[in-house]
Amino acid sequence: MLELLFLLLPVAAAYGWFMGRNSVKHKELKGRASITRNLSSGLNFLLTDQEDKAIEQLLELLDIEAATIETYLALANLFRRKGDWDKAIRIHEKLHQLKLPKPQAQQIQFELAKDYFAAGLYDRAEKLLVNLVRAPQLAELALKQLFSIFIATHEWQKALQYQDAVLQTDSRSLRIALANMHAEALAADNTSDLQLLNKLADSCPAAIRPKYALATAALQQQNKPLAKSALRYIVEHKPQWSADILPLLQQCELAAEEWYQLLSQLANKHNNISAVVLLADWLAEHGSATAAEHFLLDKLRQQPSIRLFQKLLQLRQQQSAPAAEALSSVEELVNAYLAKKSLYSCRNCGFKTRKHYWLCPSCQQWETVEPIGGIDGR
Template identity: 85%
Template sequence: MLELLFLLLPVAAAYGWFMGRNSVKHKELKGRASITRNLSSGLNFLLTDQEDKAIEQLLELLDIEAATIETYLALANLFRRKGDWDKAIRIHEKLHQLKLPKPQAQQIQFELAKDYFSAGLYDRAEKLLVTLVKSPSLGEAALKQLFSIFIATHEWSKAKQYSAAVDATNSRSLRIAQANMQIEAQKQSSDTNITLIAELAERYPAAIRPKYELAQQAIQVNEKALAKSALLYIAEHKPQWAADILPLLQQCNLAGEEWYQLLSHLANKHNNITATVLLAAWLSEHGSATAAEQFLLDKLTQQPSIRLFQQLLQIRQQQSAPAAEVLSSVKELVNAYLDKKSLYGCRNCGFKTRKHYWLCPSCQQWETVEPVGGIDGR
């Protein structure tokens, strides 16, 4: 009998293991069924436009199951895009309370900061972003979001404390933003320092504004050589800005041949309208009106432009007194047409304006608003 009991022990153990396993499976299945019911209920609320109830129902699942976080992130981002920032914030705040792996926790923190920014809660957003600046994966994005806050609040001086972090990235746009905001900080304090602007121009060669501001300041204090150097750098690396820099270069006492070579380079290699107009005027003054007229006719054949036609009218007015009155009427019509055209356009979002902005009012990007080209451009 005792031997029989020993033989039955393995059977009893096996039975106990089998029943225990089934019990665990039963609990798992019950838990999953509960999650499925809650999820289905939440989705039904969404489909029937009962979003508040849907959020409450779905957030309850976070206490049970954190494996579906990507779904919640997608839902919160959808609310943010729709402008329902309070709903996005509630979801992200709930996610932020969970104990998650660091990369996932930081991503949720970054999304919550974007919610706060969208809702105008800049101080809360900044507090979250500051701790993400050193993150290997999110550092650059956090810096860009921080700079968006400084732009919104006009706290330009705050950008300077992140100079080292910006230099550690490969972001060209961040360097341009850093240079512009430091210049804005100087203007805000009414302490424009030509030495500091020169340092910014050297430190951030991708940015146009430091060199442009440096040239303007240098002209005011009669340092024409410094202004000339800065403007020629822009002409070489950003020829599309010729419409704005050539009038400044005319104040820098360029030698006749040097001025001619610069205009020829911009007009013939880069097809710049302003340079072509100024070159035609130079030819008319130093050569002959006939040569200037032929030059413009050739250019108009290759590159139709209202402004080149305007210059051609002016030269023909000077050549022919009898035709001057008729041409004057045509010129007035052309001038009226051009007076309504945009002078600048944002290469990033397409915003058009007659006034120049260093920061695009539409897409909030620095140095993307440039002189317009094309048939109506400069």
């Protein structure tokens, strides 16, 4: 009898192992069935426009299965793009509570900060982003999002606290943004200290705003050599800004030959319309109206432009009274046409305006709104 018992023990063990395995499989299948049922239910709610119920149903799955994080991130981003920030926040907050690998957790934290920003919850967004400035993969994105908050709240001084972090990145746009916000902070304090403005201009050569602020302040203080240096730097590195910079340079009282050389370079090398118009004035003053007219005709053949045509009309009217009488109505039409045209355009988003903005009102990028070129441009 005892021998029979020992013979039956392996059979009992094998039976127990087999039944246990079946039980585990049964639980796994039951769990999967539950997940599938909840997922199907959630998708059905989405398809029937019952989004609140869908979110509740899908969020329950996070307690069971955390391997589908990317799916939830995509869903939350979809809600954010639609403007349903509360739904996006709920999903990202739920994901943020999960114990995930650090890179994935930081990415979710960044997405949640973007939700808060979109919903106008700037304080919450800032608290999350501050912790991401030192994250290697997200530092640049976190700084850009932080700067968006400071732009919205006009907290320019806060932006200056991140100067070291900006310099550790390779982002040119972040450097330009920081320089512009520094200029905004100085403007808010009514600071026209030439030494401070000069230091700011030297700290970010890629930015135009500090050089422009330095030049205008120097002109107000009758420091024309300093103003000329700053303005020449702008037109030499950013000739597309000549339409706004050349009138200021005229106030610096450049020597006739220096003025001629500068205008010639901008007109012939860069085909700048404003430079061509001013060069025609120089030729009419130092040469003859005929020379200026021939110059404008040559340029018009090379580069059709309404403003060059307008200047040609003005020159011909100055030559004789009959011409002035005959062309006055044409000039009025040209003036009316140009009066309705935009003067600036954002190279980033295409926003057009007759007023200059250092910060594009449309895409919120610094120094992208530039004088327009082309047939109607300056």
